[in-house]
Amino acid sequence: MxxxxxxxxxxxxxxxxxxxxxxxxxxxxxxxxxxxxxxxxxxxxxxxxxxxxxxxxxxxxRPDLKRGNFTKEEDDVIIKLHSLLGNKWSLIAGRLAGRTDNEIKNYWNTHIKRKLLSRGMDPQTHRPINHPAAAKIDSTPPPPPKENNSSSADNTSTTTTTEEEENCGGGLDLDLDLCIGIPSHANKYRKKESFNLKSCYDFLR
DNA sequence: AAGGTTGACAACCGCCCCGGT
DNA sequence: CACCGGGGCGGTTGTCAACCT
Structure with a gap:
């Protein structure tokens, strides 16, 4: 087997x-x-x-790798995108030229996670640790974009539900004026999760 | 100075998805 | 339609350096 x-x-x-x-x-x-x-x-x-x-x-x-320390701007982008996408490191990496998913994943686990925790934020939910929603979700990551099944069909709805706010950084003082470009290598998400990525894209615009 | 602990990051592992046949 | 192989991803581990006691 x-x-x-x-x-x-x-x-x-x-x-x-x-x-x-x-x-x-x-x-x-x-x-x-x-x-x-x-x-x-x-x-x-x-x-x-x-x-x-x-x-x-x-x-x-790869010759186009940036290496070196992450800038404050890169920090912010990573946090914002993680609040939207969860642990989709390859997608996040697609927004940061010269950075790899592995590098971002390591940076998240060693720096940003701790930074958020020190601020009393749950690194998975991006909410205050004692926030009811954070407590409810606890350690589970924000639901990554999933296949468009019947129950999630209203994700495209223009109404902002509480759940959407939770998934998309609601409650945080985030500047969400971002535009997500889907990296060419992210085949996995281009098809399987394009629906929800689109909804996030729409949300960000 | 020595030993223990922690942090950082490179690399591996197992699984999943997709395209070809 | 089912199967298989390749590519890609996220999670986890291993290793080394820096720091602490």
Whole structure:
């Protein structure tokens, strides 16, 4: 049962990448472009899992990565988008040029989460910790955009319900004058959750 | 100075979705 | 229509450095 492993684990390296491995990966992708991750390691002469190569490239080696500390503006954008989208790191990353989902996820968990907690805010609900709504939801994240089933059909309604306020940062002093662009790589959400993203988009406008 | 604790972040894992067949 | 493989995502873990006692 279960899926076959994505690679032959017995013959793959794990852990930190060496300089030489990085260089191999970079030069291969420069020559052949991204994609074909499964076959890439062999073609590039790397003893790595294809997934590992992809992750290394996307999160660390890509030339357009910004690196360095997050600015106050980036902080604000992350908090606002998280209040709307929940833990949709790839979507949030799509709004921050040069930042990766992994980087944002780490930054959220190590910095912003703590910052919100120190302000007495629930990092999941974006509400005061002793707020009834926060207590009700407790540690569960704000419902991520879900498939448009019958019960959620009124999400497009122009009336602002209490639940919508909760999901979209209601009660916070947030400047929601944002425009969400759906990153090209977010296939997962483009189809499955486009409906609710659209509703958030409409809400933000 | 040494040992323990905490923070930061790179990397891995398991699952899900989509497209091709 | 069902199955399979590839790509992508979010959650979690591992490791190292900085800080504290």
């Amino acid at each position: 279960g899926r076959s492993p994505c690679c032959e684990k017995a013959h793959t390296n794990k852990g930190a990448w060496s300089k030489e491995e990085d260089e191999r990966l970079i030069s291969y992708i420069r020559a052949h472009g991204e994609g074909g991750w499964r076959s890439l390691p062999k073609a590039a002469g790397l003893l790595r899992c294809g997934k590992s190569c992809r992750l290394r490239w996307i999160n660390y080696l």
